Amino acid sequence: MERRKRAVVSDQLETKEDTKMMRKGLWSPDEDERLYSHITHYGVGTWSSVAELAGLKRSGKSCRLRWMNYLQPDLSREPISKQEEDLIVSLQKLLGNRWSAIAARMPGRTDNEIKNYWNSRIKKKLQQRMNTGGNYQSPPEVHQTAGEGAADMNTGGNLQADLYQQAATSKVRVDHGSTTLHNSSADHPRPLPQLPVFTGQLLLDPDAAVRNGEQTAAAQSSLCVPFSKSHERNFVEEYVEFLMSVSDELLEI
DNA sequence: AACATTCACAACCGCATTTAC
DNA sequence: CGTAAATGCGGTTGTGAATGT
Structure with a gap:
């Protein structure tokens, strides 16, 4: 404060x-x-x-x-291509409005450029498809004030929860310590490259959760550590690197 | 032609985080 | 270790060009 x-x-x-x-x-x-x-x-x-x-x-x-x-000399002056647009949409799904993180995966593009492109074009396009009955998922509206943003950070945010939710409903399973990919053609899980292990937890004060009787796995886990913003950032960064390294299939979750 | 509206993008602002001392 | 300064980030606003009426 x-x-x-x-x-x-x-x-x-x-x-x-x-x-x-x-x-x-x-x-x-x-x-x-x-x-x-x-x-x-x-x-x-x-x-x-x-x-x-x-x-x-x-x-x-x-x-x-x-x-x-x-x-900066290495900036691209080309208009954003369809492929780049698709990448922005995919990464936005994964990362939310973390434009710098998205830009880091798009050489020659800046966070400001991507943010502007998103706000002026993609957002509108997605909205139109929604209105015309398309099955496109609307991008999450992030009308977040600075204060709300800070509140998110303090509680660990919804980001990890979202990733866990996605992982739970996708072919990726995120366990503390083990990761498998369930091949859609065969039901036999095959081992994956090392997935960053999420050792944080979503609660600011796990002891308080336990005191309150919230016997969550996270609260009980011996891996529980305070989950700072830098932990969050590292986790998300590594998670996205991992997803991008696996296959296009996974990007559609 | 004149004005209004929309659009794309550059830049600013407020805040959080990191770094230096 | 605490404080101040520097940096980075995301939301928002300002501005000029294009388009519509």
């Missing part, structure tokens, strides 16, 4: 600074040139120093965003 207040204060200071002397709005070609030239020559120390050393009246944040989303 205290930290959060500080972050807000820090941002407010930056904002105050911005209104005094920082430029805002669209970047001019000259600014782009300065930023690009500075970074290609000297690299990025800290973003605030980049802004200063490149002689830009921009916040470090703004410089970072411009570089990441527009100036």
Whole structure:
């Protein structure tokens, strides 16, 4: 809480600074040139120093965003293809609105680009198909305020629950320690590559759950550990890597 | 032609997390 | 270990172009 207040204060200071002397709005070609030239020559120390050393009246944040989303040389300038769109849809199903995680699996694409594409096109398309009676599953609406998002994080979020739910109803079985793929053609499960083992649990305070009489497997599990956001991130990242490595078939869960 | 609406995308904002000291 | 600064992320807003009336 205290930290959060500080972050807000820090941002407010930056904002105050911005209104005094920082430029805002669209970047001019000259600014782009300065930023690009500075970074290609000297690299990025800290973003605030980049802004200063490149002689830009921009916040470090703004410089970072411009570089990441527009100036980076390895960005793709091609329109998003049908294949990429399908990939976005699949990954969004798996990861939710974790645009940076999705972008990490799409070379040349940025989180902002994917987020915009999702919001302006895919979301609409899916909605239309829903309205016309298509059996397309609507993407989960994530009208989440920052506060709600934080609440999700605090409770472990629904993400793990969703993954478990998917795993439970799909051909992938996620056990503590063992994983099998049930081949649709044969009923004999075959061993899979190492699946990241989920050693966290969904409750903030497992002891409290036990005290409350919630005798969940997680609460009772000797593997129970506090489940931080970084645990969550690692788990989800590894889980998706795993799914993508197995087969296209699994991506449709 | 003039205005309104829609669309796509760039950029901003607030907050959480990570890093440096 | 605590604090401040830096960074990263996702939601939202702003803006210019395209399209419709």
